[in-house]
Amino acid sequence: xxxxxxxxxxxxTQMGNDKSIKCEQNLGHDTMYWYKQDSKKFLKIMFSYNNKxxxxxxxxxxxxxxxxxxxxxxxxxxxxxxxxxxxxxxxxSSQADRGSPELFFGEGSRLTVL
Amino acid sequence: xxxxxxPEKLLSVFKGAPVELKCNYSYSGSPELFWYVQYSxxxxxxxxxxxxxxxxxxxxxxxxxxxxxxxxxKPFAQEEDSAMYYCALRLTNSGYSTLTFGKGTMLLVSP
Numbered sequence: 001x002x003x004x005x006x007x008x009x010x011x012x013t014q015m016g017n018d019k020s021i022k023c024e025q026n027l028g029h030d031t032m033y034w035y036k037q038d039s040k041k042f043l044k045i046m047f048s049y050n051n052k053x054x055x056x057x058x059x060x061x062x063x064x065x066x067x068x069x070x071x072x073x074x075x076x077x078x079x080x081x082x083x084x085x086x087x088x089x090x091x092x093s094s095q096a097d098r099g100s101p102e103l104f105f106g107e108g109s110r111l112t113v114l
Numbered sequence: 115x116x117x118x119x120x121p122e123k124l125l126s127v128f129k130g131a132p133v134e135l136k137c138n139y140s141y142s143g144s145p146e147l148f149w150y151v152q153y154s155x156x157x158x159x160x161x162x163x164x165x166x167x168x169x170x171x172x173x174x175x176x177x178x179x180x181x182x183x184x185x186x187x188k189p190f191a192q193e194e195d196s197a198m199y200y201c202a203l204r205l206t207n208s209g210y211s212t213l214t215f216g217k218g219t220m221l222l223v224s225p
Contacts, residue, residue: 004157031210035215041217041220042218043200043215043218045212045213048210048212050210055210056207056210090157090158092158101211102160103150103158103160103213105157105158105159106157107157108157
């Protein structure tokens with residue numbers, strides 16, 4: 001029944017490693033997002049995809065590569081992890097053609113880079 | 115630049131006291147504003163949006179274009195209101211929109 005689900009919920013890894021976070025939504029939405037919440041709880045948009053196409057890329061380092069195999073999935077791959085990448089990453093979805101689209105968020109994936 | 119400002123990182127009140135979480139925005143177009151809430155160990159969720167002009171869980175927020183504000187208010191705070199509150203502004207670019215969030219205000223309601 002979960003509308004937006006992310007895996008894994010927790011991820012602890014060493015600097016320099018590569019890791020992926022997966023996101024799936026079963027709401028039939030056409031737009032998906034990745035947000036980053038830092039240690040100060042600041043929530044910032046990273047990427048937005050509409051029908052598998054990248055529409056927003058907010059000056060995120062090239063080490064971050066989103067992939068959308070279909071409109072229900074948006075995965076985030078991170079290469080060469082750095083200490084500053086430690087954060088909670090939230091996936092969200094919405095329907096673009098609605099008048100005032102509500103964002104539905106996943107539970108977040110807490111990434112800790114050691 | 116478009117942005118959302120929440121000046122208070124933490125707001126601590128006693129149960130039954132009035133609450134006002136401040137939000138100011140800067141936007142050249144017609145603003146569309148929201149309040150999202152994140153309870154402990156739960157996902158971020160929509161609390162209310164200005165176009166609905168509704169009251170949710172006793173909270174209201176009025177868009178004041180003159181003061182460029184969208185403050186969240188509740189006359190009598192409850193302990194279960196303790197959470198992180200984010201004000202958000204909808205930005206539209208080339209027909210696509212996204213939300214930009216303020217830095218959030220942690221509301222703590224003590225018994």
